[in-house]
Amino acid sequence: MMAKAQETYEDIICKILLLERDMISNDVTQEDLEVWDSMTHLALVSELEQAFNIFLSDDDILEIKTIGDIKKILGKYGIKVI
């Protein structure tokens, strides 16, 4: 179960933000990545919501500024990823 969530999470981050797996780190920010514009932001939210069957609040969406934030938000909904 855990392994599956981790796999899905990494797949989403890599594919939407165009990152290699070893580039995923908490302190990667929105400013660091050229691809991470408002459209990408929504695509990311949508992928996470659908993959984990959750619904992010408006605050959640605004709070996400780094990859670390994504993990934090997912944690809030009981999805633990490292």
Add this chain to the structure above:
Amino acid sequence: MMNYSSIDAFHEQNDLLKLVRKEPTHRNYWNVYKRIKKLDFSNVEIPTHQRINIALLSSFTIDPLAIYLDIDCRLKGLFPEIYIAPFNRFQEEVINERSGLYQSQPDIIIFFVEVESLLEDMFRVKFPQMKTEHRQAELDRVIQTLKQLLTLIHQRSESLILFSNFILPAFSPFGILDNKQEIGFKRFYQSLNIRLEKLFRESKQVFIFDLNEVASNYGKDKYMNYPMNYRGSLLFTESFLPRASYELMGYINALKSKNRKCIVLDLDGTLWGGIIGEDELDGIKLNVTYPGNEFMDFQRSLLSLSNRGVILAVNSKNNLADALEVFQKHPFMLIKEKNLAAYRINWNDKVQNLIELSKEINIGLDSIVFFDDNPIERERIKTSLPEVHVIELPSSPTLFRQTLERMNDFNTLSLTKEDLNRSEMYYARRKRQVLEQQIQSIEEFIKSLNIVAKIRYADDLVLPRVTNLLNRTNQFNLTTRRYTDAEIRQMYSNSEKYLIYTLEVVDKFGHEGTVGVAIVKINSEDSYLIDSFLMSCRVIGRKIETSFLYKIIKDAQKKRVKNLEAEYIPTKKNSLVKDFYPKHGFQMLEKRNDGQSRWVIHPLDTKVIYPEYIQVVEE
């Protein structure tokens, strides 16, 4: 001119596209799209027929659809440039002559306009209390606006214009009373759509894209993305995007001559159920009632397409006379010979047949769609002739009609330059000639199948199947001796006198089951006779028959048998195997006037080498 980095860009694009081909998820489309955007094609000269400029004008954020359109074009071998007009600025873009829209020199302009963007914000609120005349006036006003807009663009641009119609709302403030109103809430949208269609029915340039129908077919509950619409004006759900793109590709394919023109059909198992060579005219499944009605209905849809100009042809492994008899005599065979532009009904390789068909009909292989129920034949065509669109037919024929009707490949626009010039014709001819030299050999093909032939003595469990095969097999059957179940059991229990072999075949597509039987009669210690030797025609042409025969020779060798005799008894159906024994090194002992022949091989003097690429499992 190409430089190295451009060639790399091509390769890289192909690698990336593999990902969406294999797994067409939204995530993968997104990823592949963004990565392809980073590739540098600047030094590549892309021929005009592969380029397409698309402009998207919409009242909401249409970017996600652009991702699908872009990739779907690339999967078709096109190189799209997509211009996305600024959010909800479609009117200004059309009116301003110097807008990005006109600068992008589009081949096709696609509008996605919500009618709400042309109505006041409080329209839905006020509608229940509006008088009919007021509703009518609003209708007229919207139509007038659109008419002006589209007329303007029509004057300024030569591109194809697709205007999406309006999705009828699932909601009405009137609820169950909506159609009791002269212009109900839903009727308001419906009237707009009808008037739009009428307005441009004669136009060769403006097409109304029936988005309402596309959304309905997909599901009105599922196409709209409420959360994302509020968050970022993204109207469509991610799962609806591929459907919308698929439908739009119908226009793009027609515009860029990527449409298909011809359906090539297999016969047994595709146009009728069963095998004509085995089941005979009254045994195949083709009827007004089940089973067989699904094939008749499939034929109706094929004929429906044929009547609008799609070419039908046949490519089948069969005796020509057997197959033609169905076309000529079967009461429920709806497709007749006259509906076929050409046919190849023989025992040749279907790849060769397809190439011949394309030459005879004079169309490119890339205009052909191939329907065949046999996955092996499909794979053979797919690997050898990648331009041919091979349909993944569902295993149940009850789904054939649906599969055909879901296709979006046969569209044409009256706008297309139909008259292809001569040079293009010669180009196609040249391409075909090159291709012929590249055809994968039958050996290579067999090798790729990973065939395992399991040859063993029959056991109790398989005896019913043995009887069944003995009595049903006509074509690959050397003696066509029919035995009852009791007779077979008699032989089975008399293992001093009879050896019953069965052949089971497995390949990378799965299990074919028991498909071959041989009965060897032990006349004496050093003389054996192959009394029966037969195989289902499903597996013919893959050299499995050779492995099967060699196994019998090899066993005889082990037993130090001096003479292994065999017979061929001709029937109306089995001319396919008349040279089977001489081809495998047997010498003739006798040939009678009625065509029967007797053959012999001396196992002790014979070196048995199984055909390559077939793994024989002896048990």
